[in-house]
Amino acid sequence: DGSYSRGPLMLDVKGSADDSRYYISPTYKIEQCLVRGCHKRLRVVHTIALKEGGAEVELLRLAVYKEEWMAPSHLELVSETEESPLKPISHEKRISPTELVGSWKVFEISATAILDDLEEETSAKRPSFVYLCMETLKRRRLPEVPLHFVDADALDLQDVTVLWLPGGITAYVDTKEDDVLTIGFGWYFDDGTNLVMERDYGADGKLLEVRSKSEVQRRWTDDSV
Numbered sequence: 001d002g003s004y005s006r007g008p009l010m011l012d013v014k015g016s017a018d019d020s021r022y023y024i025s026p027t028y029k030i031e032q033c034l035v036r037g038c039h040k041r042l043r044v045v046h047t048i049a050l051k052e053g054g055a056e057v058e059l060l061r062l063a064v065y066k067e068e069w070m071a072p073s074h075l076e077l078v079s080e081t082e083e084s085p086l087k088p089i090s091h092e093k094r095i096s097p098t099e100l101v102g103s104w105k106v107f108e109i110s111a112t113a114i115l116d117d118l119e120e121e122t123s124a125k126r127p128s129f130v131y132l133c134m135e136t137l138k139r140r141r142l143p144e145v146p147l148h149f150v151d152a153d154a155l156d157l158q159d160v161t162v163l164w165l166p167g168g169i170t171a172y173v174d175t176k177e178d179d180v181l182t183i184g185f186g187w188y189f190d191d192g193t194n195l196v197m198e199r200d201y202g203a204d205g206k207l208l209e210v211r212s213k214s215e216v217q218r219r220w221t222d223d224s225v
Contacts, residue, residue, distance in 0.1 A: 002035040003212055005197055009115065009127060011050060011181075011205035026050050027060065030183050032197040034212075039069040044171060044185045057181060059173050064089055066167065092167040095188050100170075103218040104138045104194070113207045127207075138215070179203035184211075192217035 007030035027049045035041040047061040066089055111129040163171045168188035175181050184198030196213040 001038065002033070002041060003195075003197060004033050005199050005210045005212075006031045007183075007199055007207075009113070009207045011201055013050065013203070013205035030199055032183075032185060032199065034185075034187050034195045034197055036187070036189070036195060041067050042167075042169065042187050043067070044169070046171070046173060046183050048173060048183070057173060057175060062163065062171055064165065064167075064169060064171075089165070089167045089169075094164055094166045095168045095170065097162075097164065099188065100140050100194070102140065104140065104215045105218060106136045106138045107133075107214045107216075108136065108211055109133050109213075110209055110211045112209050115206045180208065 008028050011028060012026045027047060030046045030048070031043060032045075033041055033043045043065040045061075045063040045065075046059065047063075049058045049060050050056070051058060110132045112132070114128040114130065161172060161174065165171060168190075169185060170188070171185040173181070173183050180203070181201040182198055183201075184196060187195045194213075194215040194217070196211070196215060198211045198213075200208040200210075202208045
């Protein structure tokens with residue numbers, strides 16, 4: 001449907017990068033895109049820096065681009081009215097953490113990278129991938145929530161520190177207990193659907209997996225027919 005995840009196949013976690021190529025430390029850009037309805041798409045670009053041989057991950061910049069395809073006839077109408085059909089993302093609604101709590105039906109497509117035969121000198125070459133589709137039921141719970149929620153707060157939703165952005169956007173850079181680095185974002189809609197794109201890197205800096213998810217919130221009870 002046009003969704004994608006772009007980024008390096010390997011991150012430098014051994015401290016072997018040429019320091020002359022970087023101002024402070026090795027930096028990487030991960031661009032991810034989600035498409036809804038074949039005519040709207042959201043692109044999120046994470047810029048991260050690795051320090052202490054990958055022991056520390058710092059989010060340097062987060063760029064968000066919301067785009068919409070319009071027919072030529074629509075463009076003529078816009079030129080006549082001189083009004084933009086898209087409003088700034090900052091003017092859109094900010095999602096509340098409680099809206100993600102509950103049971104979700106998750107349809108996931110994952111691509112596992114095969115990098116065993118890929119040498120560092122040829123890391124720019126596209127590797128082979130193993131694809132998997134599955135359907136699961138996910139239950140999100142919300143830990144203790146402060147009495148008030150403001151823009152500057154960062155809540156921990158199921159052990160992941162999330163940036164809650166306007167437009168129903170959630171973005172995160174998280175390191176799990178097994179030293180797997182996950183970079184991803186979600187796009188929530190009021191109809192109870194949530195699109196997710198994630199990218200995993202292992203402790204050795206190699207790309208492990210890319211996941212695309214379509215989540216549907218269960219808004220019915222088990223007693224309903």
